[in-house]
Amino acid sequence: MLRKIIRIDKEKCDGCGLCVPACAEGALQIVNGKAHLVKESYCDGLGDCLGECPQGAISMEEREADPFDEAAVAEQAKRSAATAGCPGMAAMSFSKTASPPAAADADQPSMLEQWPVQLHLVNPQAPYWHQADVLVAASCAPVALGSFQERLLRGRRIVIACPKLDRTEGYVEKLTAILKRNQVASITVAHMEVPCCSGLVAMVEKALADCGKIIPYRRVKVGIQGRILEEK
Numbered sequence: 001m002l003r004k005i006i007r008i009d010k011e012k013c014d015g016c017g018l019c020v021p022a023c024a025e026g027a028l029q030i031v032n033g034k035a036h037l038v039k040e041s042y043c044d045g046l047g048d049c050l051g052e053c054p055q056g057a058i059s060m061e062e063r064e065a066d067p068f069d070e071a072a073v074a075e076q077a078k079r080s081a082a083t084a085g086c087p088g089m090a091a092m093s094f095s096k097t098a099s100p101p102a103a104a105d106a107d108q109p110s111m112l113e114q115w116p117v118q119l120h121l122v123n124p125q126a127p128y129w130h131q132a133d134v135l136v137a138a139s140c141a142p143v144a145l146g147s148f149q150e151r152l153l154r155g156r157r158i159v160i161a162c163p164k165l166d167r168t169e170g171y172v173e174k175l176t177a178i179l180k181r182n183q184v185a186s187i188t189v190a191h192m193e194v195p196c197c198s199g200l201v202a203m204v205e206k207a208l209a210d211c212g213k214i215i216p217y218r219r220v221k222v223g224i225q226g227r228i229l230e231e232k
Helices: 070-083 148-153 171-181 195-210
Strands: 002-008 028-031 034-037 058-064 133-138 156-161 186-192 217-222 228-231
Touching (some): 002 034, 133 148, 133 171, 171 195, 186 195, 195 217
Parallel strands (some): 133 156, 133 186, 186 217
Antiparallel strands (some): 028 034, 217 228
16 A cells, blocks of 8 residues: 655664664664664554654655554564564663672672663663663773772663764764653763773763753763772
8 A cells, every 4th residue: 555654764874773662663673783664564654763863864755565554563562662673672670689798609799780781772761761870881991990880880770882983873862862761860971091982971971961951970080900090
């Protein structure tokens, strides 16, 4: 049938994933780093995802397409909500309780309270952001700082990113969405002392400026030899 349906420009799409949670029908997934329409029959043609794409990669067109299948969409939406496009993107929250020190040869308990952690993969609408203290960490920081989990991660929800090596298009928009859509209690950015890592600070501060809220903010500089050099 001739009807309105979305069109994805693969050249413009950077795989940020903001469109996935914006589609209530679960019609979109990230496949091989690009947004992908799962099935034509899952798209209702209303275009709720259009405003979520920072690259302008999604548009609406009128063409021959399979009719919208509401019953199939109901099942797909349940699956999509659980996986957010792939198993590695499924939003999970963990409950942490105090535990006695582990034996020397045992695994140390992790302070991580949610999954996923990579900024490309997190869902801005995941429930674990509500009233959370958020930590935005450079990818190198947990490796450089031996006390990272105890000093910075404990009690916080985390995203990690590398401003030098990641494809950072859409990062500011995703951070802004996390801050704007949730009652975030505070935000901390942990960055390395190397100059390229200042890009992570700039992204967080731009998101803070764009979210329209006043949120307590802390900046932590980590040295490459494993010490915290500065806190502001």
